[in-house]
Amino acid sequence: MTLDVYLSVFTLMLFSLGINILSLKTRIPYTVLLVIGGSLLVPLSEINALSFVTSFQLTPELLFFVFLPILIFESAYNIKSRNIKENKFAISMLAIVGLLISTFFIGFAGRWAFQLMGFDIPLLVTLLFGAIISATDPVAVLSLFKEYGAPRRLTLIFEGESLFNDGTAFAIFLVFLEIMLHGFHGTTTVLEGLFSFCTMIVGGGLFGLFMGFLFSKLIQWVKGHEHLEITLTLLVAHFTFLLAELISEKLVIDGHHIQFSSIIATLVSSIVMGNYGRYKMSVGVEEYMEKFWGYFAFLANSLVFILMGLLFTSLSISINVAILPILIMILVVVIARAVSIYCSIGVINQITSEESIPLNWQHLLSWGSLRGAIAVIMVMLIPDDLSLPNWNYDFSIKEFITAITIGSIYFTLLVKATTIGKVIRWLNIDTLLPHEQMSYFKSKALIYQSLNARSKELFENQNISELQYKTFTSEYQNLYQQVCKQCVDKTEDSSHVVENMLRIYTLALQKIELKEIFRRDEINESIYKRNLLILETQTERVEQDRPHLGSLNTYFNTWMGKCMQMFQRLSLSSTKLSETQEHYLYYRTQYKLINKVIDELALIKNSPLIEIFDDPKAFQNVENIYQYLKDKTVQQMANEIQSNKDIVDDMNEQSAKALLGISQMDTLKDLHEHEIISSKLYLLLKKEMDHEPT
Structure with a gap:
């Protein structure tokens, strides 16, 4: 039997690879094909020789303690805390308030809809389902957002919501499950539920911070030993998750059972690792981390989605009985998502200072809400024998909730996921920014020029005939001229756009050089982060066509910059420098970055890249900016040296x-x-x- 299980696991992995290749060929979302493929495995397993295929089964423990920490860490590791801060109200409202609106709407509207159709489904059952299905899954959506060119801020908001609402959904799920197991006792139960919900969110967050900083410090201590560093990143996800669960079982204060959300704890510790711990790692490990965790997340998601299809086809509840409740709840869930989005964002746009979220973004957030692994995990944690006094059906509550959950997930994957691209285009969300539009035309022009040069080289080396050379040259020259004409016709204020393109390019050069300087240990973590934050802020300002910072120090006069400096003083940095040393190293780093850009600008004039940055006025403006910054930095360094x-x-x-x-x-x-x-x-x-x- 054990051999069958191992064979099943490796066969499913091989099967998922085949599906991945098919997804690339057909451009159908990977997760969609996985659940379809999982459904097809059941009839396949009825063949004697392939009966082992279904030997590997998802268990609540496997999903909860092994797969879930992997999925959380991989998603949270690469999200930047600065982006969360900049969109904190939007993310908080969607992940907490929006999720609660969705949960209770599904609970009450679902019960009412069932009663209309003649089903006597208790309110607690529909509320429990509401908590399960309200959490969004970012896996498929984010890849589609990136593929179709959704704006960066919209992607960040959706990613932040998807990460944090997992913890919120799981907390409220546990509250409702507790009520169903032990009964409702009026105000006492409500107050205990609120207390439990708050301790799970706040306690989990604080515990996650502690574990994130603790493991970051441990990684710093073993820096240079790559295997130890990678092992610690693997441990931080699972150790945080398991310890939070252990604390939730054992911690009792003044007669109250204190629970920490293991999901929130793991999420926060992963964000700390991604924004603080990654700078403690060796260069090779830091670069390898994304591939390492990306693979594990791919594997976990593949198995979960394949086995989701198996789970649906193996339900004991008849499809004839389940189909109507599934259709009812699909409609209720779609409406609930829309209500939660428009209500939450409507409030955000009115009361916060954050940039407003446009209506077309709201439409996409409403439609692009896929459900996935977290919903399946919660369903499987429902006890098989869960029941209520007024439950009079042949199937159990767990079987009923499983059916409508999997049905709703299928709808989001088969209908929503396959139409997101069309919705993005219909809402004009994929419209190119001015600098992107010009980059598009100029890049094509550069490509056609390089093809012409390559054709000439092939002809001179006698790899093609003169006739072939002339044919290729004529074709590429025509394409080049067409693209140049399109660029002129569709670009307004081209000089300003080229300047923005050049500034984005030079900022990217500085980020690469800064990382190299940090790799060589010329600067400490504090100075690296400070410079990196400024460069990223500058890049975003240019992309949004906002005025650039007059000085690289301007950012640190803002409240966010001051908060960052305070945090760095309190951080666990191993390299303690005096204020004088910090200032001098900071200015010296700036000088090296600026010099790198000035040298590169001189090289561009004699390289093919001049085809893209071919506006003399724009080029001169950027050169002037960096020359001014160089002169100013030299003066600041001179002052430090003199003193x-x-x-x-x-x-x-x-x-x-x-x-x-x-x-x-x-x-x-x-x-x-x-x-x-x-x-x-x-x-x-x-x-x-x-x-x-x-």
Whole structure:
């Protein structure tokens, strides 16, 4: 039997790979094909030779303690805390208020709809279903949002909502489940439910912060030992989840059972790891992390969605009985999502200072709400013997809720997921920004020019005939001219747009150079984060066509900048520098970044990229900006040197020694990689260099 289970797991993995390839070919969302494929596995398993296919079954424990922490960590690790702060009201309203609106709407409207159709379904059952189905799943939607070019802020809001409403939904699910198991006792039950809900959210968040910072510190201590670092990131997700569950079982204060939401705790600890802990990792590990966790999330999602299809086809409730309740609840859930979105965002747009969320975005948020793994996990945690005094059906409450949940998930995957692209286009949400539109035309122009150059090269090397060369040249030249004409016709104020494009490019160059400087340990984490935050802020301002910051220091005069500086002083940074050292290193880093851009701008003039940035006025404006920043930074560095010459000289000496040490090791690695020296010599020389006095 054990062999059948192992064979089933690996067959399902192979099956999911085939589905992934089919998804790429057909452009049908991957998760949609997975549930369809899972449904087809049941008749396939009836063949004697393939009976092992269904041997591997989803259990509540497997879903809850193994798959769920993986899915949460992978989603939360890459979300930036700064983006959450900038959209905190929108995300909070959708993830908490919007979810509660949806839950209670589904509960009451669902009961009323069932009564109209002659089904006597208790209110607690529809409320429990409301909590289960109101949590959105970001897996399929976010990939579609990116594919069809949804705005970055809209994507962030949806991602933030999907992450946080999992915890909210699970907390309220547990409250309703507790009431169903132990009965409703009026005001006492309501107050206990509210208390439990609040402790789960707040307690889970605080515990997640603690675990996130603790594991970040542990990673810092083992930095350089890549296997230990990766293991710690694996542990932070599951350890936080399991400890939160353990605390929830054991912690009793003044007779009250205190519960922490394991989902919220894992979510918060993952966000801390992604925004704080990643800077404690070795460079190789930090770059490998996304692939490592992306693979695990892919595997978990593949198995969950395939087995979701198996679960639906193996329901004991007859499809003839279930079909009408499923259709009723699909309609109720669609309406509930719309009500929760328009009500929540309507309030947000009126009372907060955050940028308003347009109506067409609201339409997409309403339609693009897929359901997935978290709903299945909650369903499977319902006890098989759960019942109520007035439940008089042949099937159990769990079987009933499972049927309408899986039916609703199928609807979102088969109908909503396959139409999101059309809805995005219909709502004009995929409209290109001015700099994107010009980049589109100019990139095509550059491609056609490069093809012309390549054709000439092929002809000169006698790889094609003269006739073929002329045909290719004529074709690409015509395409080039067409694109240039389209660019002129469709672009207004082209000089300003080219300037924005060039600024985005130079900011990207600075981010790459900054990461390299940090990799070489020339700066500490605090200075790296400070510069990175400014560059990201500048990039977003340019993309939104807002005025650029007059100085790289302007950002830190804002309340957010001051908060960040305060947090950095309180952080667990291992490199403690004086204020003078911090200032000088900060200005020196700015100087290196600015110099990198100025050098690159000089190279662009003699490279193919000039085809894209071909506006002399725009080019000159950007050069002037960076020359001004360079002069200003040089003056600031001079002031620091004049005031603290001995400290600065000592810092420069230490920095030079560190750089020379890195160059020495890089040279040694190159010699070994090119097999100029043997592994024996490499280890011998490395050992000698490690013990050389610095």
